Amino acid sequence: MSFDLSKLLRSHIAGMKPYSSARDEYKGTSGVFLDANENPYGSVGGGQYNRYPDPMQWEVKEHIAKVKTVKKEQIFLGNGSDEPIDLLIRAFCEPHRDNIIQMSPTYGMYQVSSDLNGVDVIDIPLTVDFHIKTEEVLRAVTANTKIIFICSPNNPTGNSLRREDIEKIITTFEGLVVIDEAYIDFSSERSFLTQLESNPNLIVLQTFSKAWGLAGVRLGMAFASEAIIKVLSKIKYPYNINMLTQQVALKALSDLSGRDKMVKDILEQRTELAKELLTIPYVQFVFPSDANFLLVKMDHANEVFEYLINKEIILRSRTKIILCEGCLRVSVGTKADNSVLIAEMKKYS
Ligand SMILES: *Cc1c(COP(=O)(O)O)cnc(C)c1O
Secondary structure, three states, rough: OOHHHHHOOOOOHOOOOOOOHHHOOOOOOOOOOOOOOOOOOOOOOOOOOOOOOOOOOOOHHHHHHHHHHOOOOHHHEEOOOOOHHHHHHHHOOOOOOOOOEOOOOOOOHHHHHHHHHHOOEEEOOOOOOOOOHHEEEEEHOOOEEEEEEEEEEEEEEOOOOOOHHHHHHHOOOOOOEEEEOOOHOOOOOOHHHOOOOOOOOEEEEEEOOOOOHHHHHEEEEEEOHHHHHHHHHHHHOOOOOOOOOOHHHHHHHHOOHHHHHHHHHHHHHHHHHHHHHOOOOEEEOOOOOOOOEEEEEEOOOHHHHHHHHHHHOOEEEEEOOOOOOEEEEEOOOOHHHHHHHHHHHHOOO
16 A cells, blocks of 8 residues: 555645634744734633634643654644545545545535535445445545545444455555544544554544533544645634634543543443333334444334424434434433433333
8 A cells, every 4th residue: 555645635725825823823822922813912701712712722632642652743624524634535536536535424514515615426336234344445546536434333333344445445545534533432442543553544533422422512623644734724713723622622631530420321221221221112223332322123213203293202314324223313312311311112002
C-alpha cells in the first residue's frame, strides 16, 4: 500500500490561503486587545463572552491528548462529529467525479454530506449478520474512491465490526479510511486510536455526544496524522468551537470518573433492558449491542412504534432501512425510562 495525501487532496484546497484571524496573528494572553473589533465592556445578558475564543482550542486539545494518549496536533475539534465528516468530503472529494464507500445500514450523515457536496456514494451493504463484505468493498474501489467510511460499533445495528476486516481495508485501500467510533466507550472492543501512528490514511472519529452526555454542546473529535488534521484546520470556519463549548469540555475532561460511572450505569441498564425485552412475546430478537442502544426485531414493528408514540414513548423506527426490516432502535434509558417502556410494551398485544 502506498499512500500520498497530496495526491488525494483537491488541488484548489492545496493551493488556497486560509483566513487568518486576529487571534491567529497574536498569541499572547495579556495586553490591551484592540485587534479584533470586540466589545471592550463585556457581554449583554451577563457573562464574559466578549472576546473571540481560541480558534485552535489548544487548551481543550491538551486535555484530550492526555486522556486519549495522542499528540494535540493529531486532534481536530468540530461542531459535532458531523463537521469533520463534511470537511473530509469537501477537502478530498471532487464533486461529480469522486466517490466514497459506505456500508448500509449505517449512520446517515455519510450519505447526506456526500449528497450535499455532489459526491457519489458506493454502498456495499453489510452481511445479514451485520459484518463487512471486505472483498466486495475492496473490489468496489475505483480510481476516484477517496474515502471509505466504517462505523464501529455500527449505528443502527449496535455491533462492532470485525477488527481483521477493518484492518484489511486500512492496509489495502490507498485512500482515507474513517472509523466512526461514536459508541466506542460502550464497547468491549479496543479503539483504533492506537493504530494512528502506523496508518497515515486512518481517521478516527469520536464525540462528546454519547458517553460524555454532552450532545447539547456539539463537540466532536477527529484524530489523524498531523498532515490530515492540518487540512481540516485549514478549511474550517475560523471560530468553529465557541467559548461556552470549550469551557464545558474542559470541565468534563476533569471528571473522567463521572464519565466512567455513567457508562457503567448505561451498560448495566443495557443488559437489563435486553433481558426484559426478550420476555415480550412479540419480540423476536434483540441484536447484541456494543453501543448505548439496542436494535430490536419484532412482529408488527410499525404498529408497536405508533402505539408507543401515543403513550409518549419515542423509539426510532428502522423498519424501512435495508437489513433492518421489522426493527426498532431503542436508546438505553434510565432504569425508570426502561421500566415505563417495558410496561407499555407488555400492554400491547
Ligand atoms: C451519534 C453519532 C455521532 C455523533 O454525532 P455528533 O455530531 O458528534 O453529535 C457520530 N456518528 C455516529 C455513528 C453516531 O451515531
